Amino acid sequence: MAAFKKPAGQEPSWRILRHTAMVLLVISLVVVTTRHTQVLKTITRWPPFAQPPPRELQFSPSATLKISVFSDLHFGEAESTDWGPEQDSRTLRVMASMLDTEVPDLVVLNGDLITGDDTQLENATDYLDMLVAPMVQRSVPWASAYGNHDNHFNINTETILEKERGYYSLSLTEKMVTGKGEEVGVSNYYVPVYQIGKNGPVAMLWFFDSRGGMTFQKNGKNGKDGKKVQLPGVVDPTVTKWFVRTSRNLRRQHRGESIPSLVFVHIPLNAMRQFQEAGVDEHRQPGINDDVPLASQTGDEEFLNALSEEGVAAVFSGHDHGNDWCMSTKTANKQPLFACFGRHTGYGGYGRWMRGSRQILLTSDGEIETWIRLEDGDVSGRVSLNSTYGQDIYPKARKAFTSLGAGEAR
Numbered sequence: 001m002a003a004f005k006k007p008a009g010q011e012p013s014w015r016i017l018r019h020t021a022m023v024l025l026v027i028s029l030v031v032v033t034t035r036h037t038q039v040l041k042t043i044t045r046w047p048p049f050a051q052p053p054p055r056e057l058q059f060s061p062s063a064t065l066k067i068s069v070f071s072d073l074h075f076g077e078a079e080s081t082d083w084g085p086e087q088d089s090r091t092l093r094v095m096a097s098m099l100d101t102e103v104p105d106l107v108v109l110n111g112d113l114i115t116g117d118d119t120q121l122e123n124a125t126d127y128l129d130m131l132v133a134p135m136v137q138r139s140v141p142w143a144s145a146y147g148n149h150d151n152h153f154n155i156n157t158e159t160i161l162e163k164e165r166g167y168y169s170l171s172l173t174e175k176m177v178t179g180k181g182e183e184v185g186v187s188n189y190y191v192p193v194y195q196i197g198k199n200g201p202v203a204m205l206w207f208f209d210s211r212g213g214m215t216f217q218k219n220g221k222n223g224k225d226g227k228k229v230q231l232p233g234v235v236d237p238t239v240t241k242w243f244v245r246t247s248r249n250l251r252r253q254h255r256g257e258s259i260p261s262l263v264f265v266h267i268p269l270n271a272m273r274q275f276q277e278a279g280v281d282e283h284r285q286p287g288i289n290d291d292v293p294l295a296s297q298t299g300d301e302e303f304l305n306a307l308s309e310e311g312v313a314a315v316f317s318g319h320d321h322g323n324d325w326c327m328s329t330k331t332a333n334k335q336p337l338f339a340c341f342g343r344h345t346g347y348g349g350y351g352r353w354m355r356g357s358r359q360i361l362l363t364s365d366g367e368i369e370t371w372i373r374l375e376d377g378d379v380s381g382r383v384s385l386n387s388t389y390g391q392d393i394y395p396k397a398r399k400a401f402t403s404l405g406a407g408e409a410r
Contacts, residue, residue: 057106057141057172059195059202063364068104068357068373069264070095071318071341074149074348075127077115084118087347088130091355094345094375095134098357102373106172106205107135110318111147111266115348116155116213124155125163132167143172143205146187147266147318148212149349153228157186157209173207177242184236185209190246195364200253202364203260206243206312208235210267210297233267234297240306247310258311260366268317269304270296272339275327284390286381286397287325287341287372288353294320307337314338314368314385316358321351324358324372324397326383328390338385343372347402354400356380374400 059065073091078084099107114127135142144164146157158181164171174189187209192201212233250259273296280289297303307315318341326340343356356374371382381397383389 057191057193057205059193059364060105061196063195065106065193065203065362065364066102066104067106067108067360067362068098068102069108069110069316069318069342069360070098070345070357071110071266072112072147072321072344072349073109073131073346074112074115075131075346076119076124077348078118079120079123084348088127090347091345092130092134094347094355094357095131097375097377098345098373099134099138099140101377102357102359104140104359107140107142108207108264108316109142109144110264110316110342111145111210112149112318112346112349113144113146113160114155115149116152117149119152119154125159128160128163132164132170135170136167139170141170141172143191143207143264144187145207145264145266146185146209148210148231148233151182151211151213151215151231153214156215157181161186176246177239179238181209182211182215182231184238185211188235188239188242190250193362201250201259203262203362203366204250206261206263208239208243208263208265208303210235210265212267232299234300235265235303237302240303244306244310260362261310261312262360262362262368263307263312263315265315265317267319268294268296268341269315269339270298270300271304271329272296272317272327272341275329275339276323280325280327282396283393285325285327286383286394288322288397288399289325290322290353291320294323308335311335312337313366314340316340316342316360318342318344321349322353324356324381326370326381326385326389328385336385336387336389338368338389340370340385343374352401354402372397374398375402376400 075088113131150157150160161173161175164173172191173187175186176189177184187207189207191205193203195202210233211231213231214228273294276294321344323341324343326338328336328338342358344351344353345355345357354374356372359371359373361369368385372380374380383394
């Protein structure tokens with residue numbers, strides 16, 4: 001039998017098949033293996049900054065500052081499932097919609113940026129690239145106040161801050177209180193806001209780390225029982241003392257005058273729980289009130305007293321996905337202290353309430369107007385935080401729900 005002789009310039013069919021298989025294998029290795037990283041690779045191909053904003057925040061020529069608050073984004077939840085990555089894609093769409101509709105001067109990421117419970121050590125902070133992409137694409141600066149789900153066995157707020165610092169021209173997040181993150185927290189700092197033609201800041205934004213969650217890479221009882229170590233969910237007293245000292249120093253530099261201030265902290269004040277127990281009026285404090293009793297800080301009396309003594313105007317929190325109302329309480333200096341929930345922005349995390357974002361419009365003379373922008377474009381719970389808030393009558397807030405993915409139904 002004559003030996004097989006291949007035609008000149010051609011490969012045997014088995015070799016062609018082998019080469020084809022190798023090419024397909026290489027392609028499959030290059031293509032991202034999970035839908036989460038597919039989203040990440042797509043979303044991080046942003047264009048260069050059109051015009052990087054200055055790191056110094058300023059009121060607009062009309063003497064206003066608009067802030068969009070993104071609360072409880074919960075990126076990275078259930079990353080090994082089909083519905084987990086889909087939640088992140090939905091969250092990105094919500095964020096993009098809010099930014100394009102409201103066009104804020106600043107975004108506040110008010111805690112639980114990432115669901116640290118579900119992430120792996122090697123990729124946990126990669127989700128930050130995904131979640132900041134909508135702001136990077138639009139050159140909108142942001143500042144973070146970390147939450148309890150940002151601390152877990154495979155992630156902590158120290159590593160998130162380190163990642164944020166890679167976005168220096170846009171991220172305003174800092175750590176101004178020395179000490180271990182699990183002891184004093186990380187996102188404790190202030191951001192001054194200036195106005196053209198005036199010396200010194202005309203407003204101050206304060207950010208506090210209410211901690212909570214689990215310690216990073218530590219188990220209880222010297223690691224023998226395998227249980228994670230819980231962190232207290234409250235602003236540390238060391239931070240409160242730093243705040244009082246720093247606030248008074250800033251006031252002295254400002255000719256002794258009080259500087260209008262807003263506070264952002266993930267876990268709400270215990271005063272909000274006490275207020276809820278007394279009754280939230282749907283026309284005087286419009287908003288959803290479905291997390292009852294709400295989860296608040298415990299043992300925060302010193303922190304609350306410091307806020308009131310230093311003349312803080314309003315505190316904005318997240319954490320309780322089913323609440324988005326505001327309250328007012330009289331303080332030690334007889335000025336009202338307002339406290340507001342944000343709106344659950346991310347599709348990660350519990351709850352079927354329609355996603356959205358709290359908006360804050362601050363004027364250079366200290367007036368505050370705030371509302372919820374819903375995912376469908378509607379506005380809910382628009383109020384003015386002034387001396388008659390709590391007496392003024394507003395329309396009842398709209399309660400709307402969103403369609404669920406497989407993961408959200410659990």
